[in-house]
Each structure stands twice: as structure tokens, then as C-alpha cells.
């Protein structure tokens with residue numbers, strides 16, 4: 001054997017070795033291991049990778065992500081509720097088509113639920129980002145497209161049996177979801193304490209203004225390769241950069257906003273090309289009861305004056321009053337504190353053509369009234385029995401008059417203001433803000449927590465800062481743009497109604 005053929009043989013060997021670590025197929029009986037970070041499946045064109053993804057130093061989740069983005073963008077994950085350890089864990093394709101993720105101690109933490117009598121041929125990651133397990137005769141025994149997490153990829157169907165659920169970058173689930181409702185409309189839900197509220201599309205406008213069709217029994221929605229999403233309920237989403245050859249994803253972000261993203265290939269960054277709420281503060285329940293969402297200009301939570309934070313680590317729990325409202329005429333004297341350009345977008349009734357004085361009297365005589373919104377020009381009075389969905393925004397037409405005991409000292413500086421046209425704030429997470437920044441990341445529900453998760457909790461706070469900045473920059477851009485377009489053209493009654501509705505309770 002001459003030197004030439006020896007080196008050729010060596011090269012071939014090396015090539016084979018390399019191929020075996022970054023593979024295109026997983027055959028029955030073989031596995032991907034957590035220790036070797038190059039032990040992955042990749043799609044034939046290299047767009048997607050699939051394998052173990054570390055969400056902290058020691059915690060790994062079996063996931064699919066875009067191979068070529070500046071920051072790792074996970075589009076699907078299997079065991080996000082049960083991350084596995086950084087050593088000894090593996091995902092195995094069994095001969096019967098089951099795919100099993102096992103922790104370091106051999107404990108299965110996730111299974112794909114295949115149960116057939118036939119044998120599996122292979123697992124394979126397609127160019128679409130779909131991980132499939134193929135049986136004999138090329139039948140698909142299982143596909144990841146059928147169990148989305150928070151992202152829909154082009155050509156991935158959302159049907160009545162599937163839903164997107166918000167989660168942060170550590171894959172901790174939030175409380176927002178996107179799926180078909182019982183009228184078979186694609187809808188955003190806020191799921192809290194066993195109750196679901198619809199917050200998009202606005203549940204208080206009728207079906208023809210939503211431009212949707214209810215009760216179409218073919219429930220399907222799909223984003224095509226052009227950046228055009230069409231649902232069987234006529235939900236229509238069109239990317240701003242509509243066209244072929246762009247990589248896109250439709251993601252329900254942790255802040256409850258549904259956004260369509262396009263990838264800028266040269267720098268690997270995502271830009272938003274459509275979103276359900278141009279202003280994140282209008283997403284339901286971001287700041288909880290008695291909380292007010294303000295733009296600083298990045299969205300942040302403040303408490304209504306006279307209230308204090310319940311849980312600084314989770315702003316969606318809201319604020320509690322620092323006083324007791326006595327009821328039944330024990331002579332407690334009340335004052336109203338004006339919060340300009342602020343509103344609580346829920347739980348109110350409407351009384352038309354009354355004076356501010358009359359509106360105050362209505363609220364004073366009503367024990368359950370916590371304050372009211374008053375729209376000066378219209379003379380509309382909206383007494384509030386509950387202060388939820390608070391937003392401070394210069395575009396809001398009305399002001400809130402908060403009912404507070406006369407004895408309570410409230411400083412003028414505690415009145416929340418938005419500063420959308422103020423100086424542009426750089427990402428400065430060390431700065432002490434006047435308001436506590438919203439912790440839009442929802443903590444894992446306590447029932448699911450356990451000692452095994454402590455190892456990645458520590459990373460929540462570090463990543464949190466980065467995430468808030470991400471949203472802030474998006475919001476800033478949109479506010480600036482809207483400000484330019486909308487100065488003084490708030491769509492009168494229609495717009496107000498759209499946002500001051502009661503949120504519909506939905507079980």
C-alpha cells in the first residue's frame with residue numbers, strides 16, 4: 001500500500017467517524033448521548049439540529065433547534081418539564097418505534113408514546129424541522145410536528161388536538177396558550193388557577209368584526225413557505241417580508257404575545273414580521289391585580305399608588321392594597337387620586353353622559369367600587385370593581401380615579417407614567433429603575449417543582465435580564481413607529497371599547 005492510498009483510507013475513516021457523530025438517522029437500538037455535544041441528528045440541508053441542549057450547566061433537554069442562528073433558537077423540546085443530567089443521560093430509539101429519554105440513572109423521563117406491533121426503521125430529522133420515526137413501508141409512526149411546544153414552523157399544522165404554550169428560554173412553562181377554542185376559533189388564552197381567559201382576538205367584538213368563521217369542523221391552521229398563515233377559522237397572518245426563501249417561525253412568547261419571526265441569514269438574528277399585540281402592555285394579566293404596565297420605555301410593572309408588590313420575583317401576582325376599605329358607613333373618608341392616561345382594562349360597567357362629580361358619587365356609594373375610569377370629552381364613567389389589566393399609555397383617552405382612604409399618604413411620584421418618547425434606554429440591567437421590571441417569566445408551578453430542579457433555577461435571573469431587553473427593544477421600535485402614525489388619531493369609541501372590555505371568563 002503506497003502513501004497515497006494509506007492517507008485516502010485514513011481520510012475515509014475520519015470522515016466516517018465524523019459522520020457517525022453528526023448523523024442523519026438514528027436506527028433502532030441506537031442512541032444519542034448527552035456527554036458528546038456533537039452527537040446529534042441534523043436535517044439533510046443542515047438547517048435544523050436535534051439532540052441534547054443544555055439549559056444550564058448541568059441540565060439538558062432533548063430538543064430541536066435552528067443550527068445557524070446567533071442565539072440558539074429551540075423550536076421543539078421533549079422533556080422540558082424534566083431536564084436530565086449532563087452525564088449518563090441518553091435518548092434511545094427502541095425497535096418498536098418508541099423513543100425514550102432517560103436520565104443518568106436510567107429513569108425514563110419522556111416517551112413519544114408509539115405503540116405498534118410493527119418495527120421501526122429509523123428516526124430522522126427532516127428539512128422542515130420535523131423529527132419523525134418511520135416504520136416499515138415509510139409509514140410515519142410518530143412526528144414532533146404533532147406535539148408543538150411554543151413554536152409552529154412553516155408547514156406544521158395546528159389542529160384541534162394541538163396547542164402552543166408559552167415558556168421562557170429555560171423552557172419553564174408560562175401561563176399563556178394558543179389553540180382552538182370551543183367555537184373552533186384560533187385563540188390566545190391566559191390560563192391561571194384552573195380558569196382560562198380569552199385575551200385575543202378580543203372576545204367582545206362580534207364574529208364578523210373579527211373576520212373569523214366559527215364552527216368550521218375542519219380545524220387546521222398552517223403557516224406556508226411564503227409567510228402566510230391561514231386557519232380554518234379564517235385567521236389570516238401575513239409576514240411583513242412576505243416571500244419565499246425566508247426562514248420563519250410563529251412563536252407564543254413568554255410574555256403572552258404571539259409573534260411571527262423571520263431569520264436574517266447573514267447575521268443569524270430574528271426580526272418580528274407580525275405580532276398579535278403591537279403593544280405588549282395590552283396582553284392580559286402581565287402585571288396582575290392592582291398592577292400597572294408602563295413603558296419605561298421597555299414594558300415594566302408598577303403598583304397602583306397605595307399598593308405594594310406581593311411577590312417581587314413574579315410580578316404577574318400583582319399588588320395588594322396598603323389599606324382596608326371599610327364598608328357600611330363607618331365614616332371612613334375617601335379621596336380620589338387621578339392617574340392620567342391610565343386604565344384598567346377589565347371588569348367595569350359603563351355609565352354614559354355623566355359629570356366627573358356624578359361619577360365620583362356613584363363610586364363612593366358603591367362598596368365594591370375600587371375606582372373608576374373617566375373619559376372627559378365623552379362624559380363616560382366606568383366604575384371598576386376590580387383593578388386588573390392596568391396600563392399607563394399616553395394614547396389612552398381616559399384617566400383612572402383611584403378610590404383611597406383620605407388618611408393614606410400617597411406621594412405624587414408613585415403615580416406611574418409611561419415614557420415612550422423619552423430617552424432611549426440602553427440595556428442596563430444594573431440600573432435601579434423607579435419601577436421594578438416585570439418578571440414576565442413565570443415560575444414553574446409549585447406542584448411540579450422538586451429538588452431536582454434547583455440546579456437550573458439559579459440561571460433564571462441571569463437569562464431574565466436578557467429576555468426583558470429583547471422584548472424592550474421590540475416594543476421600543478413599535479412604539480416609536482406607532483407614535484409617529486397615531487399621534488392624535490386614537491380611534492375614538494371603537495378603540496376604547498376594544499381595550500376596556502371585560503375579559504371573558506372561560507372554563
Ligand SMILES: *[C@@H]1O[C@H](CO)[C@@H](O)[C@H](O)[C@H]1NC(C)=O
Nearest residue numbers: 037053054055056057058459
Ligand atoms: C451550555 O454549555 C456551554 C458549553 O459547555 C456553555 O458555554 C454554556 O454556558 C451552557 N449554557 C448554559 C445555559 O449554561
Ligand SMILES: *[C@@H]1O[C@H](CO)[C@@H](O)[C@H](O)[C@H]1NC(C)=O
Nearest residue numbers: 096098111113114115116117
Ligand atoms: C399497546 O396497544 C395494545 C393494543 O393495541 C394495548 O393492549 C397495550 O396496553 C398498549 N400498551 C401501552 C403501553 O399502551
Ligand SMILES: *[C@@H]1O[C@H](CO)[C@@H](O)[C@H](O)[C@H]1NC(C)=O
Nearest residue numbers: 130143145155156157220222
Ligand atoms: C397537515 O395537514 C394536511 C391536510 O390535512 C396534511 O396533508 C399534511 O400531511 C399535514 N402535515 C403534517 C406535517 O402532518
Ligand SMILES: *[C@@H]1O[C@H](CO)[C@@H](O)[C@H](O)[C@H]1NC(C)=O
Nearest residue numbers: 208210211212213234235236
Ligand atoms: C377573512 O380574513 C381576511 C383577512 O383578515 C378578510 O379580508 C376577509 O374578509 C375574511 N373573510 C371573511 C368572510 O370574513
Ligand SMILES: *[C@@H]1O[C@H](CO)[C@@H](O)[C@H](O)[C@H]1NC(C)=O
Nearest residue numbers: 213216217218220231232233
Ligand atoms: C373550513 O376550513 C377549510 C380548511 O381550511 C376551508 O377550506 C373551508 O373553506 C372552511 N369552510 C368555511 C365554511 O369557511
Ligand SMILES: *[C@@H]1O[C@H](CO)[C@@H](O)[C@H](O)[C@H]1NC(C)=O
Nearest residue numbers: 320321322323324325326408
Ligand atoms: C386590614 O384589616 C386586617 C384585619 O381586619 C388587619 O389585619 C390589617 O392589619 C389591616 N390592614 C391595614 C393596612 O390596616
Ligand SMILES: *[C@@H]1O[C@H](CO)[C@@H](O)[C@H](O)[C@H]1NC(C)=O
Nearest residue numbers: 426427428429430431432433
Ligand atoms: C447602568 O446603571 C448603573 C446604575 O444606575 C450606572 O452606574 C451605569 O453607569 C449605567 N450604565 C450605562 C451603560 O448606562
